[in-house]
Amino acid sequence: MxxxxxxxxxxxxxxxxxxxxxxxxxxxxxxxxxxxxxxxxxxxxxxxxxxxxxxxxxxxxxxxxxxxxxxxxxxxxxxxxxxxxxxxCCAHILNLMVKDGIKSVENIINKIRDTVSFVNASEARLVRFSEVVQQLQLPTKKLVMDCPTRWNSTYPMLTVALRLREAFFSYNEREVAYVACPTEEE
Structure with a gap:
């Protein structure tokens, strides 16, 4: 205490x-x-x-x-x-509210986490993803991983993922093992 x-x-x-x-x-x-x-x-x-x-x-x-x-x-x-x-405690109440809100998009967040993990798992995947980002002339190249127990780290991960959403689709077409690609709607 x-x-x-x-x-x-x-x-x-x-x-x-x-x-x-x-x-x-x-x-x-x-x-x-x-x-x-x-x-x-x-x-x-x-x-x-x-x-x-x-x-x-x-x-x-x-x-x-x-x-x-x-x-x-x-x-x-x-x-x-x-x-x-x-x-x-307002921070605790806010934490409970955010966690409850995150549950509604949890499957999407998990896909983004899986994507980041997948791309970062090997040098070859990382290079291929960077090439896709470069070809699409997107402003950000590096994916960000959150810490699942700290919801405030999820926002930066999702912000970067939104900027790179076009790269996910192109990367999905080139990498057959990539199965966590979010849908257009997601």
Whole structure:
């Protein structure tokens, strides 16, 4: 578990600090999460200065918020009646939304990945593909591979693939082993 603090200093500048990297052994129960988190707050002496907590949307994290919020309520350290105490991590929400959207074009993305892997698998294929790109006078020559676990790397791969789409069709006509060519519609 990583515990970070964001606060406004006396000069009204936003400050960010990593307070702790904590080992949280399984099982990651709500009780273990609360105890580990609260211990970190106490070590830094900020247990009475928490305004809001932003965590990802894991179910155990959600369950941990109730006892933590109750603890702050009992100590009368809950600002705005706790309405802003638990804020869901926007990056995690965005990540879930993008991954869901990617599912609708997953087969196309897989074809592009397969194409990049196929072309880059041998020097001869790479040379032949480069020749096709050169003959078509396309602006980009090098294919880009994404990292499947990092959706933000998929965009550059697809952007380059769109620029090279004509090359895929021509390359498909010359390379019989190339079977991952996207269709015109894809």
């Amino acid at each position: 990583a515990v970070t603090a964001h606060y406004i200093d006396s000069q009204w500048k936003l400050q960010k600090r990593v307070l702790s990297f904590l080992h949280l052994p399984p099982p990651h129960t709500a009780t273990e999460i609360v105890d580990t988190f609260y211990k970190a707050l106490c070590e830094w002496g900020v247990e009475d200065k928490v305004f809001t907590i932003s965590i990802d949307n894991a179910s155990n994290n959600d369950r941990a918020m109730k006892p933590l919020k109750d603890s702050f309520r009992v100590k009368k350290k809950l600002f705005f009646g706790g309405r802003l105490f638990h804020v869901r």
